[in-house]
Amino acid sequence: MHASRNVMIIKSQQQTTQSPLNTSETQRPANSEHMDFLEYDERPGRRIPWKWLFVAFVLVVAVGLAGPLNRLRSHFGKPPQDLVLFTVERDDLPIVVTERGNLESQINIEILCEVDEIRTSGHSGTAIVWLIPNGTSVKAGDLLIELDSAPHQERLDQQILETDRTRANQIQAQAKHENQITQNETSLADAELDVRLAELEVEMFTDEESGTRRLEVDAIERLIDDVNNEIRSAQANLMLRENEKRGIETLFKLGYAGKGELDRISYDFLRAENEFATRVNRLKTQMATLSKLQNYDLNMQSLKLHGRLETTRRRLEQVQRNNEALTAQSQAALDAANQALAKEEERLERYKDQLEKCRIYAPQDGMVAYAVSASRWNREEIREGATVRQRQHLLSLPNLNQMQVKTAVHESxxxxxxPGLSATVRLDAFADRVYRASVRSVAVLPDPGGFLSSDTKVYETVVTIDEEVQQLKPGMTAVVEIHVDRLEDVISIPVQAIVQVQNQTWCYVEQQGLPVRRPLRLGRSNDKFVHIVEGLEEGERVVLNPMAIFDETRQRDERIDADMDDLPVADDVAPAADVPALPAAE
Incomplete structure (x- = not known):
């Protein structure tokens, strides 16, 4: 409102200053109304029209504002003082990304504490007995650190005894397992033999030609045949004795034979009769035995033999299962003993290795650099007598002949x-040296930063120096120029000539001694120049310090405001139509 008001006042004043020219009759409009507006009536007694009073008032105001307006007019149309100009030319534009970083070794071996923490007397950690001075140049194999090995030696001695006991248990388990295998083989052989004998007995019993069953039946049948023969012999003897008895009885009756002869022949007859009865009874017995053998004994014996065969077979299966169980049991005991021995031997080797790791040697040539804690609140000092924990970073051993720069590239x-882009590296310590380099890696995720870091996202980038270097130290400040591209024969201007406000981009171009605002369309840029795609021509001159224009404009506005405060406010004065335009450097 204030600016528009000032412009409005300036326009009104300009119009009023020109009004005397418009009152001359040579420039009077032909319109009758304007003729009446400018006509002066000299007749006496007539009242002066109000329009003439308004014209007189305007003339008085114009005379009063002439001085301040001349001062205001002098503020416009003057170029700012001390402007720096740059002539636009066509040239090649290398697209280079420049960042600062710190020097470090490409081959940086971190020496860590690989010794276990043994708690003794309420204290944990391992004490440093001897430590090589910081910054010492060492060769591969040189002693770097010696840690307290007494607790580890004591633990190793105890482990040796425990390993020997475990080895004795393993030997005993091995012997038991071998004995069990032998016992299993013996038991299995006995069981198999029993099965085989039972099978042979069954085969021998069931053989129709020469088996036990056939032999027993044949033996009884042969006895029966013998008994039948004896019966026939006894029967014949009985008949003979009976005939002799009848003959002797007849002779005894006739008196030709005595009493003794009759008694003898009677006794012989009775004995022959008894012998015949005995043979008959024996035949019956043998027939009953044969019947019993055929109907019962053979079946019972067959059942017994088959039952024994099945029993031996089941016993064989039982022996096999028992052997498997006993073998598995002894094998499990042996495996447990072997595992226990392996564990103890592994622990023994680890304790030996721990004892050896109490003395740390240099794995390569380099310079010793003590580790520095990243936390400012919990710094772990590396010194003789200090205790260190397992996996703690003790020192680094960088190779100073192969170095690299770790920098951070802006997200834009x-x-x-x-990776693979060429680069150059310059060091603040050796400003006259330029090293060939190349991009090794670019982080995928941005650097998280710390608690006090800004919201600007940067990505960690590693640039390796592609040549052997000398006299360089880790931590030196380096400037890296990464050669992204090269634009040939283009128009470019310094980046400080560009002005960007929100979505508008422009620069100031000198025209007739005054800076004029020129909108631009930008292309790619480096840290010094930017490619102008559209907006400038070769040979034009641009302002390199546009902020001077802003400062001059601000001072001019302040002077205008001060002069405006001296002007009377005329809200009723209509603005003029023709006002000179302000310069482009607003």
Whole structure:
């Protein structure tokens, strides 16, 4: 409102200053109304029209504002003082990303504490007995650190005894397992033999030609045949004795034979009769035995033999299962003993290795650099007598002949950086040296930063120096220039000439001694120049310090405001139509 008001006042004043020219009759409009507006009536007694009073008032105001307006007019149309100009030319534009970083070794071996923490007397950690001075140049195999090995030696001695006891148990388990295998083989052989004998007995019993069953039946049948023969012999003897008895009885009756002869022949007859009865009874017995053998004994014996065969077979299966169980049991005991021995031997080897790791040697040539804790609140000092924990970083051993720079690339240009791009490295300590380098890696995720870091996203980038270096130390400040691309024969201007406000981009171009605002369309840029795609021509001159224009404009506005405060406010004065335009450097 204040600016528009000032412009409005300036326009009104300009119009009023020109009004005397418009009142001359040579420039009077032909319109009758304007003729009446400018006509002066000299007749006496007539009242002066109000329009003439308004014209007189305007003339008085114009005379009063002439001085301040001349001062205001002098503020416009003057170029700012001390402007620096740059002549636009066509040239090649190297697209280079420049970042600062710190020097470090490409081959940086971190020496860690690999010794276990043994708690003794309420204290944990391992004490440093001897430590090589910081910054010492060492060769591969040189002693770097010696840690307290007394607790580890004591633990190793105890482990040796425990390993020997475990080895004795393993030997005993091995012997038991071998004995069990032998016992199992013996038991299995006995069981198999019993099965085989039972099978042979069954085969021998059931053989129709020469088996036990056939032999027993044949033996009884042969006895029966013998008994039948004896019966026939006894029967014949009985008949003979009976005939002799009848003959002697007849002779005894006739008196030709005595009493003794009759008694003798009677006795012989009775004995022959008894012998015949005995043979008959014996035949019956043998027939009953044969019947019993055929109907019962043979079946019972067959059942017994088959039952024994099945029993021996089942016993064989039982022996096999028992052997498997006993073998598995003894094998499990042996495996447990072997595992226990392996564990103890592994622990023994680890304790030996722990004892050896109490003395740390240099794995390569380099310079000793003590580890520095990243936390400012919990710093772990590396010194003789200090206790260190397992996996703690003790020192680093960088190779000073092969170095690299770790830097951070801004998120606006990280998409242009890729591994393999060529680069150059300059060091603040050796400003006259330039090293050939190349991009090794670009982080995928941004650096998280710390608690006090800004919201600007940067990506860690590693640039390796592609040549052997001398006299360089880790931590030196380096400037890296990454060569992204090279634009040939283009128009470019320094980046300080560009002005960007929100979505508008422009620069100031000198025209007739005054800076004029020129909108631009930008292309790619480096840290010094930016490619102008549209908006400038070769040979034009641009302002390199546009902030001077802003400062001059601000001072001019302040002077205008001060002069405006001296002007009377005329809200009723209509603005003029023709006002000179302000310069472009607003």
């Amino acid at each position: 240009v990280v998409d242009q950086i890729e």
